[in-house]
Amino acid sequence: MSTTSTKSFRFAGIQLHVTSDKEVNLRHAVEKVKEASKNGARVVCLPEIFNSPYQSSLFPQYAEDVSDPSSPSPKALSDVAKEEKIYLIGGSIPEREAINGEDKIYNTCLIYGPDGKLLAKHRKVHLFDIDVPGKITFRESDTLTGGNDVTVFPTEWCDIGVGICYDIRFPELAQVATSKGSKMLVYPGAFNMTTGPAHWELLLRSRAVDNQLFVAGVAPARNLESSYHSWGHTSVIEPWGSVLSTTEEGPSIVYADIDLDRVDDFRSSIPTLRQKRRDLYELVEK
Numbered sequence: 001m002s003t004t005s006t007k008s009f010r011f012a013g014i015q016l017h018v019t020s021d022k023e024v025n026l027r028h029a030v031e032k033v034k035e036a037s038k039n040g041a042r043v044v045c046l047p048e049i050f051n052s053p054y055q056s057s058l059f060p061q062y063a064e065d066v067s068d069p070s071s072p073s074p075k076a077l078s079d080v081a082k083e084e085k086i087y088l089i090g091g092s093i094p095e096r097e098a099i100n101g102e103d104k105i106y107n108t109c110l111i112y113g114p115d116g117k118l119l120a121k122h123r124k125v126h127l128f129d130i131d132v133p134g135k136i137t138f139r140e141s142d143t144l145t146g147g148n149d150v151t152v153f154p155t156e157w158c159d160i161g162v163g164i165c166y167d168i169r170f171p172e173l174a175q176v177a178t179s180k181g182s183k184m185l186v187y188p189g190a191f192n193m194t195t196g197p198a199h200w201e202l203l204l205r206s207r208a209v210d211n212q213l214f215v216a217g218v219a220p221a222r223n224l225e226s227s228y229h230s231w232g233h234t235s236v237i238e239p240w241g242s243v244l245s246t247t248e249e250g251p252s253i254v255y256a257d258i259d260l261d262r263v264d265d266f267r268s269s270i271p272t273l274r275q276k277r278r279d280l281y282e283l284v285e286k
Ligand SMILES: NC(=O)CC(=O)C(=O)O
Pocket: 128, 164, 165, 166, 167, 169, 189, 190, 191, 192, 195, 196
């Protein structure tokens, strides 16, 4: 069976086992991307911070200059996208950029096209700074700087918007990506054992129904040897809000056939995107 037509393509979210060894992580990511491609996926996504442990204090140590194409993570992503002729949403990595002699670190998603060229780059806009007493405290802003752009990239099937993890809690970002033409939103993410059971699926489904499109959330597998325990549950949601495909906490690849007619059908049956009361409220992109 063909997995692509002008209106549909196969998506794969790779729930990767991430270790403290960057070389192992990259090798493993490339193997899994190839496996997904062999199984017909044309758009493949890795999880948030797939080349390093998810720990603020470690981001500077693992960060790479992504403007240098020989940096190991960009090179591995670009090479495998080109070899497999796929769109690769490269989860995210800590990115280093020197600005006026000062190093800034971002949580950055690199997106490559089937020719291996960098198509887009999303820097996590909303930094994950939370304090849930007795449960979890996390402060990305200890080492990271937030990005300033809404990211949407083109494919031959549809435009796809990208956010990173905590970005999903901000419906405005998803709305702006939708107003720019997205029919799918993809969030590399790493919810945890407190926020995951409570909010992960709820937020993915909410963004799908709010914006009447497909939504994918792609997480690392749970690694109990790391300080941050990922909820996992990589999932793909269809526009009506039901879960098309999901998994639990272990390493796996989650596949979903994205049929874009389902976006058009939902948008014409319940035309909320056209029924906005712009005389009462308006979302303005700055
Ligand atoms: N890791 C994140 O950025 C977000 C998260 O875990 C949450 O919102 O919960």
